[in-house]
Amino acid sequence: MRGKVDGKIMLMLGVLVLFFLSWLLFNRNQYQAVSLGLATAACLPFYYRYEKKQLNIKELVLIAVLTTTAVSGRVVFYLIPAVTPMTALIILTGICMGAEVGFLVGSLSAVTSNILFGQGPWTPFQMFSWGVIGLLAGLPFVRHQLQKHYWLLSAYGIFAGLFFSFFMDVWTVFSLDHAFSWPRYAALLVTAAPFTLTYCAANVFFSCLLLRTFQSRLQRILIKYNIRAEMERKK
Template sequence: MRAKKGLVSLLIFALLIIFIIVSLLWVNHYLFLSFGVIITAILLFLVHFERRVIEAREIVLLAVLAAIAAVSRIPFASIPSVQPTTFVIMMAGLVFGAETGLIVGVVAALSSNMVLGQGPWTPWQMIAWGLVGFTAGLLRNQSFMKKTWGKVLFAISWGFLFGWIMNLWGLLAAFGSEALLDMRLLIPYFLMSAPFDTMHAVSNVIFLLVFGGIWIKILERFKRKYGLLE
């Protein structure tokens, strides 16, 4: 079982890398790439639950979590990098597992951009938020993730990692692949984004400390009562 999960994890990262490379070469067709990321996430989700039929109420739960993550981003759109989307995706991964977190992340990014604006950045946001949920699910059984300080550290880390992933897209889109090897571009670009990444990290921690406990209790209750996404 562990070997199978490890193989699935490697497959996910390999596919995400492929999508990143293709998005650079096929920049004008970002919507096709976005749906490709979603299809990949769904296939991996189905692989995880291959031994039983997925119930309709589980699909509804996924849709509701993705909708909450997407809609919660919109009221905060005027505040750079501050939104509860990362927090919601993190909760989905922590309670329901890596595959669920991945799907909630990629769907939330695509659907929220239907309102906020689609662009070549969309597949990168889908991958970044998908990885938030996926890594939260992978680490959920680790002892440090069961403690508040562990969740806080995770939230801070992804506040910066999300920004760094989007920085890579910005550099590649503006200057090409050679920018990644040019420290004169790389360092100033990342330094300029640091205040926004810090705001993202701080907002993640605030949402986690204020709402994290009650969210986990509610989602765990649904999971146990209805046997959802076991």
């Protein structure tokens, strides 16, 4: 009990420090540093909460396998611009495993795949955006609807593509101007429109194509190694 209280106090203090640093840096026009810090800090509560759980080796291995699968999807299709099954696999992970695992696999896939594609200040933004995509797909009501209706799954794939592209363009504006500019942001959205539409279409295609296969294979693993029961027992 004391550990939980201490953890919450640490998070609260961290937020206060972050706000103070943000105020200080904004006054010095360091918008890029502030945005980077906020994106990083947004990921920390999820990692902290999951770190405090009593995980067994089977659950950790499963998360590692799901992350590797998502990263492999990005690697295999890297020669085709804006076409990747990685986002679809993150969505399916959220649907099948829940919000927390969806966020973890999404954010870990970003930082892991960037070992090959290049790490940089944009990595926390990718971690946060892909993590949120997996998290939202894993919310109880959302995941139930997505696995029942292909048209909703398609709509979510489009939303995921738009959210990721629009959110990453915010980082692009900061990286170019070191401050946010609506004209620059609008110009980036227009320029990136063909790639965004292709990305959305790829999300829809791979999500609908892989849903049933992904569900059946993952369900078999969960039952065979008794992972689902152990995860439910620890909630």
